[in-house]
Each structure stands twice: as structure tokens, then as C-alpha cells.
Amino acid sequence: MNRVIKFRGKDCTGEWVYGNLVYNRQITYEKTYEGYRILSFYSKGGSCEVVKETIGQYTGMRDTESKEIYEGDIVRLENCGRGHYDAKVVWYKGNYIIVPDDDYIDEYSDELLSHYNSDCEIVGNIHDNPELLEC
DSSP states (O other): OOOOOOEEEEBTTSOEEEEEEEEEEEEOSSOEEEEEEEEESSSSSSEEEEOGGGOEEEEEEEOTTOOEEETTEEEEEEOTTSOEEEEEEEEETTEEEEESSGGGTTTTTTOBGGGOOTTOEEEEETTTOGGGGOO
16 A cells, blocks of 8 residues: 655645645855745645644544544544543654653653544644643
């Protein structure tokens, strides 16, 4: 099975764009410019500059609604029949993992997203809905 490699990021208007990620660096006598662009698959056509901090890669997985899960998404997981908890998708040591917050990354590094609960649901992302991770 081939893995689809694609990214998402927010453009300067705050809209999400999806596609191939391109790093752009230009050096002139006056300054050096660095930026990221996404060659869009779905929206806006062509390429679009995106905010570096919002860039996330597609994990290759989907939630219960068949939505693509990206790095930076917040997913809701069942807690062994005791309710649910929200956690974020992060890239860590060559794998995607899901963690409640950054303090848990080392502790939960074996909880790979590839072994995620098939009942997980995307409820937001760390850029648009950071409050979902607040206790």
C-alpha cells in the first residue's frame, strides 16, 4: 500500500489549504526570505503561501467520519468505557502519536497513532481550538 504524502497549512487569510509542501528560500543583497507554500490539491488552485507554525502532515489515517487526520488535529478517544478524553496528534521520533499535552510525550510515546482506537473522532485542531486541550 502506498502512503499518500500531503500537508495542510493556513494561508494569510486564515483558510486551510491542502497539497504538496514547498520550502522557498531567496537570498538577495538586502535580505534572505524564507517561506513555505502549498501546491494546492483542492482549494485556490496553484500555490499559496502558508504560515509555518500551522503546517501539518497527513497521517494516512481517517476518523470515524472518514475525515483525514493531520498532525495538529485534536481527536476524541474513548477511555475504556469510562467516558472520553481529547488528545492531540503529534510527530515524535518517526511516528505519529496522540497525547493529552506536551508533558505526556515521553510517557505515552508507545501509544502510536497507527494503533489508535477506531472510534476516534476529530473535534478540532491546535490552531483553531486550543481550548479543547485545557483541563
